[in-house]
Amino acid sequence: MTKSFRVAIVGATGAVGRKFIECLEKRRFPVATMTMYASPDSVGKVLHYGGKPHRIVGLSAETVESFDFAFFSAGSSISREYAPIFAAKGAVVIDNSSAWRMDPGTPLVVPEVNPAEAAKHRGIIANPNCSTIQMVVALKPLHDAARIRRIVVSTYQAISGAGGRALAEFDEEVRSDFLKDGLSKRKIFPRPVAFNCIPQVPQKEAYLPTGYTIEETKMVEETKKILGDPSIRVAATCVRVPVRNAHSESVNIETERKLTPAEAVVILKKAPGLSVSESPETFPTPLEVSGRDETFVGRLREDPSVENGLHLWIVADNVLKGAALNAVQIAELLTPR
Amino acid sequence: MTKSFRVAIVGATGAVGRKFIECLEKRRFPVATMTMYASPDSVGKVLHYGGKPHRIVGLSAETVESFDFAFFSAGSSISREYAPIFAAKGAVVIDNSSAWRMDPGTPLVVPEVNPAEAAKHRGIIANPNCSTIQMVVALKPLHDAARIRRIVVSTYQAISGAGGRALAEFDEEVRSDFLKDGLSKRKIFPRPVAFNCIPQVPQKEAYLPTGYTIEETKMVEETKKILGDPSIRVAATCVRVPVRNAHSESVNIETERKLTPAEAVVILKKAPGLSVSESPETFPTPLEVSGRDETFVGRLREDPSVENGLHLWIVADNVLKGAALNAVQIAELLTPR
DSSP: OOOOEEEEEETTTSHHHHHHHHHHHHTTOOEEEEEEEEOGGGTTOEEEETTEEEEOEEOOTTTOOOOSEEEEOSOHHHHHHHHHHHHHTTOEEEEOSSTTTTOTTSOBOOTTTOGGGGGGOSSEEEOOOHHHHHHHHHHHHHHHHHOEEEEEEEEEBOGGGGOHHHHHHHHHHHHHHHHTSOOOOOOSOSSOOTTSOBOOSSSSSOBOTTSOBHHHHHHHHHHHHHHTOTTOEEEEEOOBOSOSSOEEEEEEEEESSOOOHHHHHHHHHHSTTEEEOOSGGGOOOHHHHTTOSSEEEEEEEEETTSTTEEEEEEEEOTTIIIIIHHHHHHHHHTSOO | OOOOEEEEEETTTSHHHHHHHHHHHHTTOOEEEEEEEEOGGGTTOEEEETTEEEEOEEOOTTTOOOOSEEEEOSOHHHHHHHHHHHHHTTOEEEEOSSTTTTOTTSOBOOTTTOGGGGGGOSSEEEOOOHHHHHHHHHHHHHHHHHOEEEEEEEEEBOGGGGOHHHHHHHHHHHHHHHHTSOOOOOOSOSSOOTTSOBOOSSSSSOBOTTSOBHHHHHHHHHHHHHHTOTTOEEEEEOOBOSOSSOEEEEEEEEESSOOOHHHHHHHHHHSTTEEEOOSGGGOOOHHHHTTOSSEEEEEEEEETTSTTEEEEEEEEOTTIIIIIHHHHHHHHHTSOO
16 A cells, blocks of 8 residues: 655645645645645635645644645745744645755755755755756756856746736736726736836845846756756846746856757757757747646757857746646655655 | 938838838938838838828839938848849948848948948948847947957847737737637747747748857847957847837846946946946836837846856847837938038
């Protein structure tokens, strides 16, 4: 008989919370019991797991029980406060927020890249930033083969990365553009994002004193930690584009050893979690990649502007591989079947 | 009395052709006579210049008259065939197509960057590619100050760059997304572009044997020619995004001499044709820049991943500064008032 586990989802009603449910169901994660936590205003709501209704439990120090796994996606401050409480009661917390990612004692795991890190946890494992996950899935095999020295990345990030309310506001913007009837008050995005490009992620309180955004800084720091190589230099520009779901990235790398595009294709085709387009015309796009599990790579070509340069176009579903799916895959690393 | 000129527009009914008319009117270009040429199926149509109706003339070897200036935007094959004919009859042809840009005897001019080149013409002056123009307007002052060695650029290009019929197809896609009623046959874009990102410009017959698109290759070659420095290395990735008008660019540069972001801001603020956002929050976006004459720069910040690195976010109206306005400014260089 397969062992099964007591599972909690914290932030179950959010966009990523709902994807946790979907991924656990789809991947037939061995769930013995399921408990769904959310904020007080969601208490009493009912969500389904495996066809059965689950009443949302309000999160408080008193309602935390003992679990085997707790999937968190309820923001950094909830994770900072509650992840240690769940861990103290025996759960392995897999946290989708940024709260624990750069903590030296917390593994930051992408199963295709650094699976062995997961076992080193002390109760909490951090799920990396969405933009970082898809980039390292594609770059790890190239790093192993030729050692990446520098990465210059510009992102094309979907609205879903800003959450369910952002998607609703975006659709409202599109509707008002179509009907020319004026938009009701903007709440999530300070400036229009429909039919526009916003080089600022997140949309509010984005900047560090360096002039970089939080998202850009995550890509720099998390990439080094996940690839286990602090010497890799990363330059990131993160841009929100009017795409509903799936992030795209224009990535330029310099490697220590020369890697031809043909060699890179062979390497990437053998690597886990990737789908590689060899022909330039069959590049992946976010509309096609949305809903898919893999990370998609296309437009692989030599960059002759530097000694050992390569260009890649990388697309993945930011809510799946960039969040919920990666978290469930982390749990699977700890539950060999 | 100011001298005035016999002006022709070739391709007057197209998106850029109409912008030629608008720019000439708005800038009070001293027009003595105006003749508008277009393809046979537009013959007899009437467009207005300065409030007066002008009947479209069909373009053929027989209908070419003598002009002082002829503004071309009717595709490369028309330019290749007809620009020499107009030039032989005395006109200075200012050609918006790519036909003559890399011809060694043809100046490739951005008035803010290399105005002196215009005087060297032998009857034809080439107007650069839209993505290149806005990039070199922003980079020339930095190149003069610190010598740019390498540029890595990823573009976020508007639908209008693919022409009026592309914009109509895009709006049809948005409509069909909104009404969920299915899209009538796709003609311009092989794949959906609404709510998507397409890393292939142009949308058809895009690739050279290098794996680079024609647009990417234009950015590499034209940048070197306009800046007059073949040693500058350029790596470009060109992407179409669901924005109606105005191109954005994420640009990373390496310079020979160190340039701090503060120094770069001072330099750019003194340079012609630029509007610079100092604060990170006031970055330009395509929705706000559409319809504006200047090139807008924001998110200027140091790139610590390389010795002398800088990041910039550059936005301009691709039909104005990227096409019609730049062409009219070239004519103005030859008509000092």
